[in-house]
Amino acid sequence: MREKKPFYITTPIYYPSAKLHIGHAYCTTIADAIARYHRLAGDDVFFLTGSDEHGLKIEQKAEEAGIQPIEYTDKIVASFQALWKRLDISNDDFIRTTQKRHERVVQEIFRRIYAKGDIYKGEYKGLYCTPCESYWTEHQLDENGCCPDCHRPVQEVSEEAYFFKMSKYQDRILDYIESHPDFIQPVSRRNEMINFIKQGLDDLC
Ligand SMILES: [Zn+2]
Structure with missing residues (x-):
């Protein structure tokens, strides 16, 4: 069986x-x-x-x-x-x-990450589109300097924020994906992800 x-x-x-x-x-x-x-x-x-x-x-x-x-x-x-x-x-x-x-589990995960020293306070600066809830970089904006998704104006936003040290895990994630060929499917997305990670991961706000 x-x-x-x-x-x-x-x-x-x-x-x-x-x-x-x-x-x-x-x-x-x-x-x-x-x-x-x-x-x-x-x-x-x-x-x-x-x-x-x-x-x-x-x-x-x-x-x-x-x-x-x-x-x-x-x-x-x-x-x-x-x-x-x-x-x-x-x-x-x-x-x-x-x-x-749900809140209980999220709090526990954040507590563990914080205890490992992988969360720090920094400053996030970016161009923000509120309707899309997305930050964009200058070169992602459309030809009018607006949001590339909805084409509405973006606002410059700067705020104190907490960051997760994602850059620290870049090599481990890459090793894992490369040694587990079925982890991300289809292969085209797997390759896309590998290329994305190889460009370097920023810490996550
Ligand atoms: Zn938008």
């Missing part, structure tokens, strides 16, 4: 600033098909999806609506869950980043 193997799959946890679109349904349906395949093959499957509920855009949308961010995301998240039910998605759990069980 085939050995029963644990199999974990997750979609991205979607950002509930607005209703979902067909792209989210596409991604979740593919994950669902893979989860169902592994269940049929007898594996011990855990299939997760959820919502990523923190960020400036949600705070602003809630303010516009005159409600608390959690009230705003409660409504949108209910629409996520109704959609997955309608599409008969077989997820085993639905995680919300506002749930206590």
